Amino acid sequence: MNDIYLDNNATTMVSPEVLEEMLPFFCEQFGNPSSLHNFGNKVGFALKKARQQVQTLLGAEHDSEIVFTSCGTESDSTAILSALRAQPERKEIITTVVEHPAVLTLCEYLETEGYTVHKLEVDSKGRLDLDKYASLLSDNVAVVSVMWANNESGTIFPVEKMADMAHEAGIMFHTDAVQAVGKLPINLQESNIHMLSVSGHKLHAPKGIGVLYLKRGTRFRPLLRGGHQERGRRAGTENAAAIVGLGKACELAMQHMAFENTTVKAMRDRLEAGILAAVPYSFATGDVDNRLPNTASIAFEYIEGEAILLLMNKVGIAASSGSACTSGSLEPSHVMRAMGIPYTAAHGTVRFSFSRYNTMEEVERVIAEVPEIVAKLRKLSPYWEGDGPAENPEQAFAPVYA
Amino acid sequence: MWDYSEKVKEHFYNPKNAGAAENANATGEVGSLSCGDALRLTLKVDPDTEIILDAGFQTFGCGSAIASSSALTEIIKGMTLDQALEVSNQDIADFLDGLPPEKMHCSVMGREALQAAVADYRGEVWSDDHEEGALICKCFAIDEVMIEDTIRANSLTTVEEVTNYTKAGGGCSACHEGIENVLTRVMAESGQAFVAGGVGSAIAAKSKATPVAATPAAAAPVEAAPKTDIKRISTIMRVLEAVRPRLQADGGDCELMDIDGNTIYVNLTGACMGCQMASMTLGGIQQQLIEELGEFVRLVQVEKKADKLVGIGG
Numbered sequence A: 001m002n003d004i005y006l007d008n009n010a011t012t013m014v015s016p017e018v019l020e021e022m023l024p025f026f027c028e029q030f031g032n033p034s035s036l037h038n039f040g041n042k043v044g045f046a047l048k049k050a051r052q053q054v055q056t057l058l059g060a061e062h063d064s065e066i067v068f069t070s071c072g073t074e075s076d077s078t079a080i081l082s083a084l085r086a087q088p089e090r091k092e093i094i095t096t097v098v099e100h101p102a103v104l105t106l107c108e109y110l111e112t113e114g115y116t117v118h119k120l121e122v123d124s125k126g127r128l129d130l131d132k133y134a135s136l137l138s139d140n141v142a143v144v145s146v147m148w149a150n151n152e153s154g155t156i157f158p159v160e161k162m163a164d165m166a167h168e169a170g171i172m173f174h175t176d177a178v179q180a181v182g183k184l185p186i187n188l189q190e191s192n193i194h195m196l197s198v199s200g201h202k203l204h205a206p207k208g209i210g211v212l213y214l215k216r217g218t219r220f221r222p223l224l225r226g227g228h229q230e231r232g233r234r235a236g237t238e239n240a241a242a243i244v245g246l247g248k249a250c251e252l253a254m255q256h257m258a259f260e261n262t263t264v265k266a267m268r269d270r271l272e273a274g275i276l277a278a279v280p281y282s283f284a285t286g287d288v289d290n291r292l293p294n295t296a297s298i299a300f301e302y303i304e305g306e307a308i309l310l311l312m313n314k315v316g317i318a319a320s321s322g323s324a325c326t327s328g329s330l331e332p333s334h335v336m337r338a339m340g341i342p343y344t345a346a347h348g349t350v351r352f353s354f355s356r357y358n359t360m361e362e363v364e365r366v367i368a369e370v371p372e373i374v375a376k377l378r379k380l381s382p383y384w385e386g387d388g389p390a391e392n393p394e395q396a397f398a399p400v401y402a
Numbered sequence B: 001m002w003d004y005s006e007k008v009k010e011h012f013y014n015p016k017n018a019g020a021a022e023n024a025n026a027t028g029e030v031g032s033l034s035c036g037d038a039l040r041l042t043l044k045v046d047p048d049t050e051i052i053l054d055a056g057f058q059t060f061g062c063g064s065a066i067a068s069s070s071a072l073t074e075i076i077k078g079m080t081l082d083q084a085l086e087v088s089n090q091d092i093a094d095f096l097d098g099l100p101p102e103k104m105h106c107s108v109m110g111r112e113a114l115q116a117a118v119a120d121y122r123g124e125v126w127s128d129d130h131e132e133g134a135l136i137c138k139c140f141a142i143d144e145v146m147i148e149d150t151i152r153a154n155s156l157t158t159v160e161e162v163t164n165y166t167k168a169g170g171g172c173s174a175c176h177e178g179i180e181n182v183l184t185r186v187m188a189e190s191g192q193a194f195v196a197g198g199v200g201s202a203i204a205a206k207s208k209a210t211p212v213a214a215t216p217a218a219a220a221p222v223e224a225a226p227k228t229d230i231k232r233i234s235t236i237m238r239v240l241e242a243v244r245p246r247l248q249a250d251g252g253d254c255e256l257m258d259i260d261g262n263t264i265y266v267n268l269t270g271a272c273m274g275c276q277m278a279s280m281t282l283g284g285i286q287q288q289l290i291e292e293l294g295e296f297v298r299l300v301q302v303e304k305k306a307d308k309l310v311g312i313g314g
């Protein structure tokens, strides 16, 4: 039996159609798109087409608003640092506590450089308080950076509305849409979003290619200066094959948008319902009525995530966990902690994330395997006794903490 | 994911002694606040001989926490309590053919649970004196608390000194930014400002003929004339001989491997690479050597079998 891949928020398989489109750009059409001769010229046309494919998926008004980068992280850094450099008199940043490290770690670093970072908190379902947000908007704020959808819980933030509010206050708005692009319909020409980050490997394009969308007229300072590539906004010879692949992936994502929000969503819903029905003391995290169609984040109480993943891996099921021990940071997921989920549940959170390549048959196999795995680990847990949690689990087991 | 040894996987997939030991008469419950893992260890001890007849564990923890607990119970069954207390976290890691540096704390937790259980049996109160912070140096599994304490205790001011005292930063050097941040914070407590050294501490040290200048604090107190070679070597050997019994008592040893200028290569065995004792030992020996020789020397750990440097000691 084939392994089941349910970790598509971490990365996705390159679509065979995407690979096919890319292959000629290694050994045949290898020219530098900046060159005048035929070798380069053809590549130049291919990049133009890819740019338009990305433009279409994002609903951008102009294809020149698409800047290719090396990854989502580069796009995030470019956007935030550009906003700071272009407006040196503004020393504040607004973001959220649940951003991806691509934004959070940068912001923490910027704090040491003297910037003030306001991190909006979330409630128990992972939602933001927009009144609090409104109260922070001021002339001191250089940029707001809020993710479109959360990579762990799938929770969607009202970024279009937040962008309107920022725009009205004369503040630049950036969104990390790495998890949203390809899963949610996006129409940037109708929005006040000034900058938006995309990462290719989350939508069946290869790793190491990203996009920064830059609304025409947004003041900009490049991260990498050098050649005239990307109109001087991102110097460095283009990763032509990957760009062509991303273009194709965007075209495919556009074609599958309805499928993603019906069939893929149905698989996710079935998996979640099946597991929650079969496993006692488990619950879905995040804003379940307002999340990505492909993501289910389930907390299994009284056991630890890495152990669950290892046992699932043994039976050929791949997923992710917000547990401390999978990351190497030794800290439980900042997203789960921000939602106030207790330690005994946050550690046992498992994220199942789908793509259009999954099948309902796989879903049933997972539903059949998971309850046994959870039961096996609960047998080892000091919080567990027989068929349920120890009476007063917090009192039954009260370790001395280091 | 983690590069777990086959042995770790074996003990994780089929843990030995899972669950509470029957008729247990000693229980230890400990947890690691930084990662939330927790462990309950139960022992059945023969009251006459103090031999551990049975051991069982329950854990709320990751794969290596489960494997470490399983290994610990296997190791200590049949031992007396005193023998069991001699089991180090490195012994647990060795039993499992090694643990990734980020996971060494899982074996520490096992040992603490054991200490707690023995204290419980003997009617003593066990308190944990081992504080754990965020992991800064992955090469040597050195955490923030350890680095902070060492900086404070020795008034360290450079990354290189931190490396000499704790090993942190002596490998790939990727953690130097983190160490600089800790230095900045701790030095600010006493009103000092951390001044970074140009290109970088490691580079500066290498390009100099003698690292003396690069580590003024370590070399500071003594300014004696260099000893002749034979005298010098015998002094080095005398210092090492003097510390060996203490190390051997902890199941370790320290052998002199080579002397190259002011770098002294030793093979320090048995001690735990991840816990603070190893570095304190290396650091401590280096300090004694510096004082005895009246010159700055660097103690470097070499691995005998691979015959290559594993890091800069001190």
Ligand SMILES: Cc1ncc(COP(=O)(O)O)c(C=O)c1O
Pocket (backbone or CB within 6 Å): A009, A010, A070, A071, A072, A073, A074, A100, A102, A147, A149, A150, A151, A176, A178, A179, A199, A200, A201, A208, A209, A210
């Ligand atoms: C929300 C979010 N932002 C940024 C990134 C980073 O993207 P990349 O891996 O392309 O740098 C990821 C994925 O890891 C993500 O999920």
Ligand code: FES
Pocket (backbone or CB within 6 Å): B136, B137, B138, B139, B140, B168, B169, B170, B171, B172, B173, B174, B175, B176
């Ligand atoms: S992480 Fe510290 S030296 Fe490599």
